[in-house]
Amino acid sequence: MKFTKPVQCVHCGNTAPMKIVASYEVRGDEKGMNPNDPLSRWGETWRLIICAACNEISIGLLRWYDFLDIEDEFQMKIVYPVRNRTLTGLPVNIDRAYDAALKVRNIDSNAFAVLLGRVLDLVCLDKQATGNSLFERLNFLAARGDIPQQLADIAHQLRQLRNIGAHADLGELTSAEVPVLDGLCRAILEYVYKAPQLLQVAEQRLQQLKQDKPST
Ligand SMILES: [Zn+2]
Numbered sequence: 001m002k003f004t005k006p007v008q009c010v011h012c013g014n015t016a017p018m019k020i021v022a023s024y025e026v027r028g029d030e031k032g033m034n035p036n037d038p039l040s041r042w043g044e045t046w047r048l049i050i051c052a053a054c055n056e057i058s059i060g061l062l063r064w065y066d067f068l069d070i071e072d073e074f075q076m077k078i079v080y081p082v083r084n085r086t087l088t089g090l091p092v093n094i095d096r097a098y099d100a101a102l103k104v105r106n107i108d109s110n111a112f113a114v115l116l117g118r119v120l121d122l123v124c125l126d127k128q129a130t131g132n133s134l135f136e137r138l139n140f141l142a143a144r145g146d147i148p149q150q151l152a153d154i155a156h157q158l159r160q161l162r163n164i165g166a167h168a169d170l171g172e173l174t175s176a177e178v179p180v181l182d183g184l185c186r187a188i189l190e191y192v193y194k195a196p197q198l199l200q201v202a203e204q205r206l207q208q209l210k211q212d213k214p215s216t
Helices: 092-104 109-126 134-144 149-166 175-212
Strands: 019-027 042-050 057-065 077-080
Touching (some): 092 109, 109 134, 109 149, 134 149
Antiparallel strands (some): 042 057
């Protein structure tokens, strides 16, 4: 059985060699290049690989050249699953907390909910929301106008799901809830952090355009 070099699993975040269960190779000349052209001596290898930690499948793509030693193979790129991480502008501690949550996303739905709840706690802390509970702090943010009431309602749903994830007697979350949890949390993070950042970029660009405009 063959293994890859150590690679980070997008599903669970574990870094280790992965078992290669299938490989498919396409050569440059098969892609229509002249076989006599030395530059055609390259190819792509698609690999179906399995993570030993979470048993989930990933697909790796490797580009190689005949004139390079196979040991020098270009680093394999994971093309599936797609890393679902396009949030920018998060404060460092919130970014880390969200990353920690994403690492358990596909392993334990309840733990995911609990860690997303922690992200909400940190957002409240960052925005200096006051209140004795997360419920009160979210309402505080809505009342002060940091987040619209609709978003506070979303946050309350996430908070309730977090409570179920944290307390076994309230029930159990399943993988079916994972996209819902992630969607709720992303909606909040995007509104609170990404939107203001985009607005700032747009304003700077507008200022730049005004300055660049030749005076009439
Ligand atoms: Zn894994």
